[in-house]
Amino acid sequence: MTGSEKQLRGLLAEFGSTDVLLRAAERVRDAGYTRWDAHTPFPVHGLDEAMGLKTTKLSWFVMACGLCGAGGGLLMQWWMNAVDYKYIISGKPFFSIPASIPVMFEITILVSALAAFVGMLAFNGLPELYHVVFTSRRFVRATNDRFFISIESADPKFDAVTTASLLTSAGAAVVEPLED
Amino acid sequence: MSTALIDNTYKDPAVRPTLVLGGQDFTSITEKVCGIVEAPKPPRIWYICLAVAAGLTGVLFAMVGYLIVTGVGVWGLNIPVGWAFDITNFVFWVGIGHAGTLISAILFLFRQKWRTSINRSAEAMTIFAVVCAGLFPAIHVGRVWLLYWVFPVPNQMSLWPNFRSPLLWDVFAVSTYMTVSLMFWFMGMIPDIATLRDRATTRVRRIVYGLLSLGWRGSNRQWHRYERAYLMLAALATPLVLSVHSVVSFDFAVSQVPGWHTTIFPPYFVAGAIFSGMAMVVTLLVPARQLFGLKEFITLHHLNNMNKLVLATGSMVGFAYGIEFFISWYSGNPFERFAFMNRALGPYWWAYWIMVICNVFVPQVFWSKKARTNLWIMTIVCILVNVGMWFERFVIIVTSLSRDYLPSSWGYFKPTWVDILTMAGSFGLFLTLFLLFLRYLPMIAMAEIKSVMPQAGLEHGAHAGHGQYWGEIPHQHEHQFDELNGVKR
Numbered sequence: 288m289t290g291s292e293k294q295l296r297g298l299l300a301e302f303g304s305t306d307v308l309l310r311a312a313e314r315v316r317d318a319g320y321t322r323w324d325a326h327t328p329f330p331v332h333g334l335d336e337a338m339g340l341k342t343t344k345l346s347w348f349v350m351a352c353g354l355c356g357a358g359g360g361l362l363m364q365w366w367m368n369a370v371d372y373k374y375i376i377s378g379k380p381f382f383s384i385p386a387s388i389p390v391m392f393e394i395t396i397l398v399s400a401l402a403a404f405v406g407m408l409a410f411n412g413l414p415e416l417y418h419v420v421f422t423s424r425r426f427v428r429a430t431n432d433r434f435f436i437s438i439e440s441a442d443p444k445f446d447a448v449t450t451a452s453l454l455t456s457a458g459a460a461v462v463e464p465l466e467d
Numbered sequence: 468m469s470t471a472l473i474d475n476t477y478k479d480p481a482v483r484p485t486l487v488l489g490g491q492d493f494t495s496i497t498e499k500v501c502g503i504v505e506a507p508k509p510p511r512i513w514y515i516c517l518a519v520a521a522g523l524t525g526v527l528f529a530m531v532g533y534l535i536v537t538g539v540g541v542w543g544l545n546i547p548v549g550w551a552f553d554i555t556n557f558v559f560w561v562g563i564g565h566a567g568t569l570i571s572a573i574l575f576l577f578r579q580k581w582r583t584s585i586n587r588s589a590e591a592m593t594i595f596a597v598v599c600a601g602l603f604p605a606i607h608v609g610r611v612w613l614l615y616w617v618f619p620v621p622n623q624m625s626l627w628p629n630f631r632s633p634l635l636w637d638v639f640a641v642s643t644y645m646t647v648s649l650m651f652w653f654m655g656m657i658p659d660i661a662t663l664r665d666r667a668t669t670r671v672r673r674i675v676y677g678l679l680s681l682g683w684r685g686s687n688r689q690w691h692r693y694e695r696a697y698l699m700l701a702a703l704a705t706p707l708v709l710s711v712h713s714v715v716s717f718d719f720a721v722s723q724v725p726g727w728h729t730t731i732f733p734p735y736f737v738a739g740a741i742f743s744g745m746a747m748v749v750t751l752l753v754p755a756r757q758l759f760g761l762k763e764f765i766t767l768h769h770l771n772n773m774n775k776l777v778l779a780t781g782s783m784v785g786f787a788y789g790i791e792f793f794i795s796w797y798s799g800n801p802f803e804r805f806a807f808m809n810r811a812l813g814p815y816w817w818a819y820w821i822m823v824i825c826n827v828f829v830p831q832v833f834w835s836k837k838a839r840t841n842l843w844i845m846t847i848v849c850i851l852v853n854v855g856m857w858f859e860r861f862v863i864i865v866t867s868l869s870r871d872y873l874p875s876s877w878g879y880f881k882p883t884w885v886d887i888l889t890m891a892g893s894f895g896l897f898l899t900l901f902l903l904f905l906r907y908l909p910m911i912a913m914a915e916i917k918s919v920m921p922q923a924g925l926e927h928g929a930h931a932g933h934g935q936y937w938g939e940i941p942h943q944h945e946h947q948f949d950e951l952n953g954v955k956r
Binding site: 304305324325326327328329330331332334335338340342343345346349363364367368371372374376379383386387389390392393394396397399400401403404406407408410411413414415416417418420421426427428429430431432435 | 492630631647658687695915
């Protein structure tokens with residue numbers, strides 16, 4: 288801790304409704320900002336386009352994990368029952384595809400679901416218990432009934448004055464600095 | 468409350484019914500749902516219910532302890548009836564869970580927006596039901612300390628489980644189901660727990676909800692991946708839920724006992740599972756919405772829809788009962804024929820007819836809209852359906868085992884007091900968990916409800932005309948349902 292001086296980390300703008308937020312997000316996007324985000328109490332439809340977000344690669348990750356689960360599940364049953372420890376049960380073959388399908392299916396689902404859940408958290412950088420937006424007292428309403436746009440000072444286009452005026456002219460009810 | 472509730476059970480195909488009544492906005496939804504968790508004290512009846520449920524849970528633990536210390540001989544099992552209350556309870560509880568996944572995953576894929584008011588509590592019910600279900604196979608093995616043998620864990624005997632057995636498929640199906648349901652439920656709750664965190668007034672709440680919310684900040688970059696993950700979990704849970712009760716039915720169908728060895732079992736078990744689970748959702752939500760004043764969220768429209776599902780699945784189950792009889796006659800197999808005649812007219816005839824009356828005849832009252840929208844009628848019907856579905860599993864398991872091929876090995880199962888108290892105790896555990904959930908976690912998915920409200924602005928921009936619009940009803944119907952909804956004007 289070198290001192291109590293706080294550094295400007297970005298700006299937080301509050302909006303009253305989704306319409307204003309969507310239009311403001313389009314303006315921030317068109318102004319060329321890259322390190323910014325919108326914060327909403329629920330997923331607002333159309334906001335991904337308004338922010339210019341690309342579709343996440345999470346689905347591909349889940350599919351890859353699911354295929355590994357399917358292959359791994361089949362391999363496991365073959366190796367355990369037909370290679371490593373063979374035993375005869377009611378004259379059934381040591382290994383057969385039909386008898387292996389239920390367990391293979393369940394493992395595929397399990398691994399894919401774990402990939403979707405853990406992958407979502409990892410891609411989102413969660414858990415992340417501290418973030419500068421939490422320093423704002425207004426921000427508690429981002430999980431309730433208000434809509435926010437935060438622009439980081441690390442953004443190459445960021446300028447405390449022009450960025451603030453962009454947000455104000457885009458319809459922000461309040462624009463405040465984020466410091467920590 | 469002075470606002471009149473619209474009769475949103477009226478179906479005009481051109482107009483989508485309003486999902487949240489009482490002129491709510493985002494703020495009032497947060498206040499209402501968080502208010503339940505944040506109230507200094509829950510209603511007195513909550514304490515009474517919890518005391519009873521926790522007492523029964525204590526009985527369950529005592530019975531399980533007694534069983535482990537003494538052995539499975541404390542149950543009424545014999546040869547030939549080696550499975551009775553234990554596996555009946557297992558199949559019953561797994562089945563209960565299925566409705567939660569139907570509501571949360573299948574209705575999500577079908578874009579049934581009405582699910583948003585009930586999916587959280589239905590998913591919670593799923594998890595608590597699977598907890599109860601998992602208990603029974605675990606304790607019925609006798610030497611519970613060797614239970615890990617069912618998992619492919621490397622051990623000192625270098626022995627692996629037998630993957631050719633349906634019982635092992637069941638281990639994988641149920642444990643996958645539990646894990647996936649838990650993830651789905653928890654993930655759905657993260658944004659709502661963040662709401663509780665942001666409103667927390669005490670240190671304990673701030674820390675507990677803060678940790679559970681994982682630092683969620685409603686960022687749209689996060690929402691984007693979150694929604695994608697949610698969609699994928701729904702798409703994965705849908706085939707999973709259909710597979711779970713199918714695999715449970717393989718425990719019977721793959722064996723060669725007359726009355727079990729039936730190809731109709733997988734779809735018949737899945738329909739029965741959803742039937743009993745829907746009935747359980749209604750049984751739990753009717754008192755919960757009265758108790759916590761959630762009539763504007765869990766409206767008669769929701770209950771009406773669920774009762775229609777009870778009627779539909781109940782009729783499928785009734786059809787399956789008929790087909791079972793037809794096939795046993797048509798197969799020409801004397802053992803099959805005997806097994807089914809014995810079910811209806813043999814020593815367990817009373818169980819069979821309880822099952823038929825409760826599952827096939829009673830739900831038929833739901834053809835009438837009056838019955839579907841009357842809280843007392845639906846509660847009674849749904850409780851009877853649960854009784855009937857418990858007996859269905861009992862009938863399938865016990866009648867088939869008690870009379871197999873050789874008359875010299877026939878037997879009769881009578882439950883002991885331990886059997887009965889263990890079953891009653893499992894209801895205690897289920898209700899205890901559900902009551903704690905109602906009090907400490909957001910029982911309504913706030914973020915999801917907000918996203919289907921007219922104020923969410925779906926008519927704008929890229930989504931105009933995408934069928935996502937949930938606006939006001941243009942010409943509101945005049946029928947007032949005040950009395951039914953218990954609203955004083």
